[in-house]
Amino acid sequence: MTTVEDLVARLRVSRGFTHKRDIAGVLAQLAPTTGVTAVPNGDDCAVLPDPSGTGHLLLAIEGLVQDLVESMPWFAGYSAVMVNLSDVAAMGGRAVAVVDALWASSEPQAREVLAGMRAASERYGVPLVGGHTNLQSASGQLAVAVLGRAQRLISSFAARPGDRLLVAVDLRGQWQAPYPFWNASTESPAERLRGDMALLPELAEAGWCDAGKDISMAGVLGSILMLLECSGVGAEIDMDRLPRPVDDTGPDPDNTKLLRWLCAFPSFGHVLSVRPEHVGQVLAHFGARDIACADVGAVGDGSRLDVSLGGKQALLWDHALTPFIADRERS
Numbered sequence: 001m002t003t004v005e006d007l008v009a010r011l012r013v014s015r016g017f018t019h020k021r022d023i024a025g026v027l028a029q030l031a032p033t034t035g036v037t038a039v040p041n042g043d044d045c046a047v048l049p050d051p052s053g054t055g056h057l058l059l060a061i062e063g064l065v066q067d068l069v070e071s072m073p074w075f076a077g078y079s080a081v082m083v084n085l086s087d088v089a090a091m092g093g094r095a096v097a098v099v100d101a102l103w104a105s106s107e108p109q110a111r112e113v114l115a116g117m118r119a120a121s122e123r124y125g126v127p128l129v130g131g132h133t134n135l136q137s138a139s140g141q142l143a144v145a146v147l148g149r150a151q152r153l154i155s156s157f158a159a160r161p162g163d164r165l166l167v168a169v170d171l172r173g174q175w176q177a178p179y180p181f182w183n184a185s186t187e188s189p190a191e192r193l194r195g196d197m198a199l200l201p202e203l204a205e206a207g208w209c210d211a212g213k214d215i216s217m218a219g220v221l222g223s224i225l226m227l228l229e230c231s232g233v234g235a236e237i238d239m240d241r242l243p244r245p246v247d248d249t250g251p252d253p254d255n256t257k258l259l260r261w262l263c264a265f266p267s268f269g270h271v272l273s274v275r276p277e278h279v280g281q282v283l284a285h286f287g288a289r290d291i292a293c294a295d296v297g298a299v300g301d302g303s304r305l306d307v308s309l310g311g312k313q314a315l316l317w318d319h320a321l322t323p324f325i326a327d328r329e330r331s
Contacts, residue, residue, distance in 0.1 A: 077116025088148035090214035092204030103137035158211035159231035159273035215269030234302035243292035
């Protein structure tokens with residue numbers, strides 16, 4: 001029987017955690033963004049003043065891992081657009097347009113990547129307006145950037161002690177083997193995808209949530225950890241309360257299914273830090289669109305992320321002792 005200590009030890013060395021820790025070395029080389037953007041480096045988007053004076057412009061960019069571009073070019077193209085739209089939504093925004101930078105080893109490979117990007121762009125209703133293409137690369141590589149607008153922000157730097165931590169995931173999907181991607185997008189109706197993407201800006205505009213992050217390659221707990229580190233707080237999480245696919249909730253003596261889910265990169269997944277008086281409204285808002293959402297724990301003072309499973313507790317990370325993404329601007 002795998003213990004909770006064994007589980008967190010495996011999470012710490014997972015691919016998602018390892019890749020996110022690369023951010024620390026990069027942030028150390030960047031100039032401070034104070035006075036340029038409304039949030040420090042480390043959030044899902046850069047935030048600039050909207051010239052219209054009615055809110056904020058959001059800029060986000062994502063690169064795709066090379067092995068995914070090589071092995072599943074269509075899905076890589078689709079995902080590159082989808083994850084950028086999620087970044088904008090995670091900060092309370094609505095996407096305006098997408099651009100890309102594509103390196104491919106052949107025209108057929110490029111065609112597949114571009115077809116995937118076009119499919120996502122059309123289904124989510126956000127235009128792909130240009131970019132850069134090179135067909136002379138030794139291997140396929142892809143990065144996509146998005147512009148968005150927000151009236152009110154949801155930020156990784158706004159979680160407070162006393163908040164409740166909510167996890168919202170669209171469970172109406174399936175695994176995109178062999179990768180840890182939970183795909184609830186490519187087969188879903190376009191109208192539903194567009195409506196679901198509007199949920200986060202609606203929460204922000206209603207004043208029900210101002211702190212959160214989308215679930216990225218670091219998985220649900222890694223994404224919570226990034227949120228906590230940016231906000232300078234700690235938390236306790238009950239993993240038994242996490243929303244999970246029905247097929248993953250059967251017998252799991254070695255916690256293999258649970259570990260896979262903890263490492264999952266869902267097509268729609270967000271962690272939110274919500275004031276207690278708004279928890280009911282947020283839960284109902286996701287429930288109205290059949291998005292699974294659960295209260296999984298509490299934000300507190302300090303720097304520890306403690307997790308429990310079956311009543312047993314373990315320390316996953318203490319960002320004061322070992323920075324995770326090491327936001328230098330706040331240290």
